[in-house]
Amino acid sequence: MSQVRVRFAPSPTGLFHIGSARTALFNWLYARHTGGTFVLRIEDTDTARNTPEALASLLDGMRWLGLDWDEGPEKGGDVGPYLQSERNPIYEEYLQKLTDAGRTYEQDGAVFFKLLGERKVVFDKYKNADIEKVFGEPVVIEDAIRGRVEKTVEQDFVLRRSSGDFGFHFTNVVDDIAMAITHVIRGEDHLSNTARHVELYNAFGQKPPVFAHIPLILKSDGKGKMSKRETGAYIEDYRTKHVLPEALRNFLCLMGWNPKDNSEVMPIEEIIERFGFDGIQKDGARFDEKKLAHINTEYLRALNLETFAWMAAPILTEAGLIDESVDEDYLQAVLGVSQEKARDLEGLPELVGFFFTEDFAIDANARERVFKKGDPAARLRELLPVLQGLSEWTAPAIESAIDSLAEAQSVKKFDYFPVTRLAVSGQGGGPDLLGTLEVLGQERVVARMEKFATTL
Ligand code: GLU
DSSP states (O other): OOOOEEEEOOOOSSSOBHHHHHHHHHHHHHHHHHTOEEEEOBOOOOTTTOOHHHHHHHHHHHHHTTOOOSBBTTTBOTTOOOBGGGOHHHHHHHHHHHHHTTOEEEETTEEEEOOOSEEEEEEETTTTEEEEEEEOOOEEEEETTTEEEEEOOOSOEEEEOTTSOBOHHHHHHHHHHHTTOOEEEEEGGGHHHHHHHHHHHHHTTOOOOEEEEEOOEEOTTSSSBOOTTSTTOBHHHHHHTTOOHHHHHHHHHTSSBOOSSOOOSOOHHHHHHHOOGGGBOSSOEEOOHHHHHHHHHHHHHHSOHHHHHHHHHHHHHHTTSOOTTSOHHHHHHHHHHHGGGOSOSTTHHHHHGGGSOSOOOOOHHHHHHHTTSSOHHHHHHHHHHHHHTOSSOSHHHHHHHHHHHHHHHTSOGGGSHHHHHHHHHSOSSOSOHHHHHHHHOHHHHHHHHHHHHHTO
């Protein structure tokens, strides 16, 4: 087992955000790639903003995405507890270390970290006030993605607020030390905190971990950060829309990492093998909904029929198309013929609805298109008795009957298709027509064609 220990350290203040999920994913990928350990630590010190619902959404979302953690809540581990709200004794102990080293002071009930360096009072134009600044050594961060970053921390910062709560920088660093974290992989928005964190490592006499700041997720138009208000900002949104978790995970892998050969749909084992910091870009990663839709479709079509049916059944039930009384063989057959045309599970009821009801609408646009060309009414009237008289009802038998008919009438075989499809499904497109006819069965097909013929 490798020594690599990474962590995902979310603050459960709201629903599980796509950006957080991507951070969790990159940590998980790195742990799995290196054979290291993936720690889940909950940064819930902000009692006013943390909620049990947020924590539940997070754990649930992680499980849904298949991001299993090796240590953390519900799992335990040697360096717990894994909720910061349960770690106060550890923080007390570490605060004492800094105090013993002469690196803290108290002011107005709060405890501050004391930087090293010369102090001067200067006028701060943003605050429009005199403030004390410290002129010390710059901190050098060798970021695994962004390269060398130099920054000077100029002001002492709080370790423990007057309320008694410990501050973010302090608990974050203490836990990374106490949990022996070797690589800190997190969003670029935290880069501005890292110099303070390194100051703390130095004060504790600890070697800082490797930092890897991953690029922000940008809105689909590339303009600005993907905020919490954007549609698709929450993992929950994808669950409600029945996006496949494996597809979303695959998509998120590509949000800032690329395998350098434009591969998109890849088994997770392959991504794990190829994942590394060298494939992570510095620039923001644009949230490309079309790419997600494409990847989702690919995953959906690749499912074996059994899994596809297992996922589809509740969605069709919810849409009121089927109930427990549905004929399982018929359902399987419908899904079997429809799967390759399914773009997503969300749109499945619309795609297959006509298989389950006689009460489907004839799409007006489709109708107009069908009746623009040739003489569909004549084709329908010719085909009807042929199908009625067919003794073997299989797609190949139907096809050869249409072939012979077309030859006899000196028209093209495909002249029969659009109007037939319209009559039996009301649609201009959909699952393979011959397969559809076979699955619907002779009786239904004939009845629907007859009914449609009366409207001509
Ligand atoms: N709790 C912080 C956050 O959710 C963790 C930052 C870090 O990964 O160090 O942004």
